[in-house]
Amino acid sequence: MKNLYIVGASGCGREVLNIIKDIHAIRGVQWNIVGFLDDDLQALDSIDCDYQVVGTIKDYLPQANDVLALGIASPQVKEKIVAMLKAKGAVFQSIIHPYVALGRFNTIGEGAVIYSGFGMTVNVKIGDFCTLLACGLGHDVEVGDFSTISSWCNIMGHVKIGNRVFMGGNCSAAPNAVIEDDAYVGVGSVVLRKVKAGKRAFGNPAREMEF
Structure with a gap:
């Protein structure tokens, strides 16, 4: 089973987590949810959420069993972050x-x-x-x-x-x-x-x- 990180811990990222939980509830567990990547390590400190920021986007280094789900809504920010992560060899998972x-x-x-x-x-x-x-x-x-x-x-x-x-x-x-x-x-x-x-x-x- 792949280890899944959600890129971005803002509202969009937490909505993506919600979709993943629905997928698991309906279809069975598909991924091991590790947590969020966000350059603000305190992004969830005052927010109810059962997963935490486990590292920064800029410092993330892909591992062989990792997949990423994009939890960012801004088109320009998405393009910038995806380019940076894919240059490191990151693999992205569609979340439907x-x-x-x-x-x-x-x-x-x-x-x-x-x-x-x-x-x-x-x-x-x-x-x-x-x-x-x-x-x-x-x-x-x-x-x-x-x-x-x-x-x-x-x-x-x-x-x-x-x-x-x-x-x-x-x-x-x-x-x-x-x-x-x-x-x-x-x-x-x-x-x-x-x-x-x-x-x-x-x-x-x-x-x-x-x-």
């Missing part, structure tokens, strides 16, 4: 809750984290290290590497989501909409056509804004 609808003829990249309540239909392409909460993806959707889609987002057919995109809760993307690399779509926004690369968009319809 049993209560999801994975559809047919779909592909999921390396290191995915998929929450309960997620659903997708057909011919969907999901890149590497995507974090997908309780959202829905329609037919022929593409999601780029390191992107995060929050709960209750409705991504309709033929939508293209680039690399390192963050979509806040309750967003919608109309059919054929394009959300380019490094875009940020705020909570409750509705993308009708396009959000340009590196831009932040808010509202219904979503409009690009500077912050």
Whole structure:
């Protein structure tokens, strides 16, 4: 049995632990959960949690029987940390809750984290290290590497989501909409056509804004 470390002890990391516990309760124990890796060794000192931070991310050295689960939501931080850890030889495990609808003829990249309540239909392409909460993806959707889609987002057919995109809760993307690399779509926004690369968009319809 592999030893599993969760990378990141923030809220996202603790949610990933919750998914792993659900997997173990439903399917039987899959991994030996060791604990969290976080550069703040006191990250859980005032938080109820039955696992602790057992080491820093920067000092972690992979062992032959180790796998990592990515517990970080920020797309840019995910990319940076994954690159650092993979350069050391780290191996990442996808964490997919049993209560999801994975559809047919779909592909999921390396290191995915998929929450309960997620659903997708057909011919969907999901890149590497995507974090997908309780959202829905329609037919022929593409999601780029390191992107995060929050709960209750409705991504309709033929939508293209680039690399390192963050979509806040309750967003919608109309059919054929394009959300380019490094875009940020705020909570409750509705993308009708396009959000340009590196831009932040808010509202219904979503409009690009500077912050």
